[in-house]
Amino acid sequence: MNKTVIIIGGGIGGLFSACLLCKEGYKPIIMEQHGKIGGGLHCFERYGELFESGIHFVSGFEEKGPLRKLFSYLNLLDKIHLKTLDKHGFDIIQIGSEKFNIGIGKENFIRIFSKSFPEESQHIREYIDVLYTICDHIPLFNLQPISDVNYLTEDALIPVGQFINKYIKDEKLQKILAWNNPLYGGNEEQTPVYIHAIITKFYIEGASRFIGGSQHVADAMATMIIHMGGEIHLNKEIVNIEVDNKKITKVIAKDGSEYKADYYISDIHPSLLMDLIHTENIQKAYRERLKQLKNTYSSFLVYVKFKPNHFPYLNHNYYYYNNYDMIWNTINYHLDDFPSGFILMTSPSKNQGKYANKAIVHCIMRYENFQQWENTYIGKRGLAYESFKKEIENKIIDKVNEVFPNFEASIDKVFSGSPLTIRDYLRSKDGSLYGYKKIYETIFQTRILPRTKIENLFLTGQNINLHGILGVPLSAIITVGIIIGDVNYLINKINNNQ
Ligand SMILES: Cc1cc2nc3c(=O)[nH]c(=O)nc-3n(C[C@H](O)[C@H](O)[C@H](O)COP(=O)(O)OP(=O)(O)OC[C@H]3O[C@@H](n4cnc5c(N)ncnc54)[C@H](O)[C@@H]3O)c2cc1C
Structure with missing residues (x-):
């Protein structure tokens, strides 16, 4: 019988781990707390448009690119729809009034x-x-x-x-x-x-973007997993993990259901994982380290649906900084002057024409600005929160309008997400964008190994290696490689598309 692997979290790391396990003859069983699969690849619908939650632009699909190799190996390359960004300016940077193309x-x-x-x-x-x-x-x-x-x-x-x-x-x-x-x-x-x-x-x-949103990538992986005998359980938040004699015996979901497997992979933040496991097999020092490591900062996101034929589709990302000193310091703003910079991205639709249907404006923000509402949950945070969020949203619209004077007039619908929104939808620690912060002096403390003291528990996801659409799939290769007993065998297979 196939060995079974329960994967806690159906985000990027969980999906890639599951696909790789299927190819090795294992049966992955994904437990995802959300009603939709994908984590960072998840897109949500609002006002008839699909908006991205955690992957706005990507790369790695060029000839010999790592993601091209990986998706080819999974036989999924033809399911991925991409739009390459402008060759002579995939990123445009404006600093004050000066502009540069990348x-x-x-x-x-x-x-x-x-x-x-x-x-x-x-x-x-x-x-x-x-x-x-x-x-x-x-x-x-x-x-x-x-x-x-x-x-x-x-x-x-x-x-x-x-x-x-x-x-x-x-x-x-x-x-x-x-x-x-x-x-x-x-x-x-x-x-x-x-x-x-x-x-x-x-x-x-x-540099490129997924056409029509990243959800189709998650859906293609989910279809492969089901087709190859795996299982995906949605709305299954794992709230407890039982351990006996250095091995997980079962995981328990919020609805009381229990699941068992030969192996377990966690695709959730290691610090949040520690809250689910109560066993002396995990040393106090390890728990403390995972809890105390600093996380990367958060962000405030403004989502815009444009009036038809108003705002141009920009086949590049637009970075704005008030001045040169802000480039390294967007996080060190004073709230009165917020934002000191932004990234504007218009997402391509199928049959993308001259005008954009939607855009996302991304502004780095500190969690502490929203911390007073940290004990509240989506939709029930109260009027003071809503009004503060609107204030921030308006500041950002004003700033974008300084750079693109037709921006505000082009808006049909607008809504926004705060660091708490990111925290609660993606279950990231304190709304952190990319997991643990990497500091050169303490880099080996922030390098979390996939193996744990629990013999059948392995870690994957952005904290194991690097975040994003490149780092997380690579973490999955290491994690699955360790489970099957040979990381390099798996790397070679992917590289040679065997
Ligand atoms: C706003 C934002 C924009 C970003 N933009 C980009 C970008 O443009 N390009 C890029 O490459 N990267 C981007 N990133 C980073 C990228 O999204 C992450 O690095 C990536 O999603 C991390 O993958 P992961 O598998 O570790 O976690 P995730 O993809 O977040 O998956 C974790 C999953 O676990 C689930 N989960 C959590 N707790 C439980 C539980 N107890 N039980 C069951 N399920 C649980 C979550 O619902 C989630 O689906 C962005 C991130 C953010 C927040």
Whole structure:
């Protein structure tokens, strides 16, 4: 009989783990607290439009890209609908009144920046060459066999700001090259350069968006799982995990139902997982560490449905910063001046034409601004919360309108999500966008290993390796590789599409 694996959480990590397990002849059983599968891939409907919750733009589907390889291996590539962003400006950055484009492809990236900063042309090339080399030396990100899960070298661990400044002399350019730090919760003095390198290279290689929303990706994976004999249980919040003699004996859902399997994978935040397991088999020091590690910051999201034929579809992400000092500091705002920056993204629909149907505006925000309502739940947070949320939403609309003067007039419907919305829908810790914060000095404390002291419990998801549509599937490969007994066997199989 097939070995069974209960997966707690049907997000990106849970779905990829389940698909990989199916291919190895295991029977995955996903328990998802939400009524819809997907986690970060989940899209929700409002005013007749599908809006993204946690994946706005992606990459890795270009020729030899890691996600192209992975989806090909799962026989799902033809189910994924993608729109590549503008080659000569997949990201447009506006700082005050100055604008810069980020181009797809390494040479294109160098060429575009060298035009604006001709005296730095050679430095830009050196910078990007070293950045690519850092990525090339991390085997997992190239789907190459790994000799150790602690695969990071010292070069990859210096603070990102120090790394950029080592190669680039122009102070403006030093800041511009950090434009994408909100995509990884970056801090100039703390984030190890390998994270910046991976995210930067990943998007330069092939920035794109899922057409019609990411839900179709989750649905394609769910169909594969069911087709191959797995199970998906929705509205099944796991609230208790029973352990005996260093092994999980069963998991218990909120509705009282109980489930047993040979193995268990947790795709939820490790700190939240600790609240579900009460056993002395997990040492106090390990629990404390998982509880006390800092998480990345949160965000405030404004969702807009546009009036027909009003606001252009932008085939790029638009980053705005008030000034150069804000690039590393969007999180250090004063509420009176909020927001000091934003990212505007229009999502492509099927048969996307000249005009956008919808957009999301993403502004980095501290959880503490909403903390006074942390003991409330969706839809029942009270008038004071609603009014504060509206105030923030209006501030953001005003800011976007300064940059795009027809933005406000183009809005048909608008609503928003606070850090508490993110916390409660995605069950993320304190509304954190990307899980544990990675700090170069303490990096080995934030590297959570998939194996646990409970023999049949394994961890996956964004906290194991790296967040996002690249990091989380790679975590799933490691987790499943450990369960089947050979990580490199699985990596080689995916790489060679066997
Ligand atoms: C607003 C926002 C925007 C983002 N934008 C991007 C982007 O554009 N590109 C990108 O690559 N990344 C982006 N990310 C990051 C990305 O969404 C995450 O890194 C990714 O979703 C993490 O995957 P995961 O499997 O670890 O967790 P998730 O995908 O969140 O899955 C965890 C799942 O567990 C379920 N769950 C939790 N507790 C329980 C329980 N007790 N019982 C049962 N089920 C439970 C949850 O409902 C959820 O479905 C964004 C994140 C946020 C919040």
